[in-house]
Amino acid sequence: MKKLFAVLLALTLVLSMGTIALAADTGTITIENALEGATYNIYKMLSFTPSNTTGDKGIYTVEAGWEDFFTKEPATNYFDYTVVDKDTDDERITVDLKDGVTEVDQTLAKAAIQYAKDNSIAATETKTASGDLTDPETGKEVKFENLALGYYAIDTSLGTLCALTNTNSDFKATEKNEKPDIDKFVQEDSEMTNADEGWGKVNDADIDQQVNYKSTITVGVGATNYVMHDTMEAGLTFNNDVVVKLADGTAVDAANYTVVYPATDGHTFDVKFENSFIAGLAKGTQFTVYYSATLNENANIVTDGNDNTVYLSYGEDSTWETAEHKTTTYTWKMDVLKFAKDGETQIKLAGAKFQLLGADGKAIKFSEVTGAAVPTYKVDKDGAIDTITTDANGKFELVGLDEGAYKLHETEAPAGYNKLAADLDVVITSTYDEDALTAAYKINNADPATIEVENKTGGLLPETGGIGTTIFYVVGIVMMLGAGIVLISKKRMASFA
Secondary structure, three states, X not given: OOOHHHOOOOOOOOEEEOOOOOOOOEEEEEEEOOOOXXXXXXXXXEEEEEOOOOOOOEEEEEOOOOOHHHHOOOHHHOEEEEEEOOOOOOOEEEEEEOOOOOOOOHHHHHHHHHHHHHOOOOOOEEEEOOOOOOOOOOOOEEEEXXXXXXXXXXXXXXXXXXXXXXXXXXXXXXXXXXXXXXXXXXXXHHHOOOOOOOEEOEEEOOOOXXXXXXXXXXXXXXXXXXXXXXXXXXXXXXXXXXXXXXXXXXXXXXXXXXXXXXXXXXOOEEEEEOHHHHHOOOOOOEEEEEEEEEEOOOOOOOOOOEEEEEEEEEOHHHOEEOOOEEEEEEOEEEEEEEEEEEOOEEEEOOOOEEEEEOOOOOEOOEEEEOOOOOOEEXXXXXXXXOOEEOOOOOEEEEEEEOOEEEEEEEEEOOOOOOOOOOOEEEEEEEEEEOOOOEEEEEEOOEOOOOEEEEOOOOOOXXXXXXXXXXXXXXXXXXXXXXXXXXXXXXXXXXXOO
């Protein structure tokens, strides 16, 4: 019998193994650096019956339920098995290493754990890392004690097996799995030429504008079953345009992930990543999920913002979760009042018609919001309204606006009043608090208030009796006197003839 117990598997992706002590009647498996909340399972695959006092020789017998595992690859690449006392009540299968084999690799360990799950083999023992794992006396450990001698597979709920090991002596392994993480950003379109390309935690936008997002995932060693969960508030419509890229900008083949939209777990959409893709990335490697949404007619205006949240689940059955990360998109409003003055009295003017012109000089289209106390119109690229009329109180409200420069153009003044001679400049500027996920805006560099548009009438022309008509009387009299003198002169000349 070869020294199978000496083949203590140092599975490089997840565990480094300790040394083996002398044989004992029972064994111990200790997981050092255990992650609090992680569940560790051990599966007994083989029983060991020592044949000498040092425990370096003996027989390995297959445990019930594991028979088929040792008759197929990859186990047959490492082990020979023998059926002992066939066709008797004492029939059993023993296992020994193949000639020339001195160690096994992770392929076998992975296959063992998968076999246990596929065949519903219950764990021999399960422990969850809990309590004061930072206590210097105990360290961060999970310990399985008084184990029957044998060959065990060790698994963790983070999703990657830990090791295959003997319990002929106390065995120590160090948990090498590390938790992954995720972070989220939104792009401010007015800052796309900046060094950070406008990526931050807060932005603003028009209704109907595309809002760009990215969620960056940092790989943790060993964890599997990554699923990104994204949830958008009602004011955001997912555009179903997911693209995944590595840190160098290389696009990840879509075969490595699946977008589930609409999600069935209460989120807007999920992105499930293939374990083979994650396993091929080194610890700390980052890759980014790019996607977008459209700010829609249900958007919250001004103070509430429109949130988009994301988190990553991972591990066995994807039961572990990262912290949730959020971005917020804001959109603004503009109140308008049309009035005239009679002395110091302000007269509200109904019937004034306006257009709001964008940076391209074109009238922005709107749709009316029903039930509003003040006539309210939301930005709507497909809307039928591009001219807004003031109500009896001279008011209307425009909502769903991005920061930027606009012009308020009066197309028609109320009867008896002059139309504005020039368009009114309106500039919306915004500032963000990235930490608090809040934003504020100003209109024409002042705190938002109603934009007051004054209408004026023309002055009256001079009345009869004024200096304007006197000149006509004087000229008329002079002309009449001239005509009389000419007539008298002609008569005198005729009498002398």
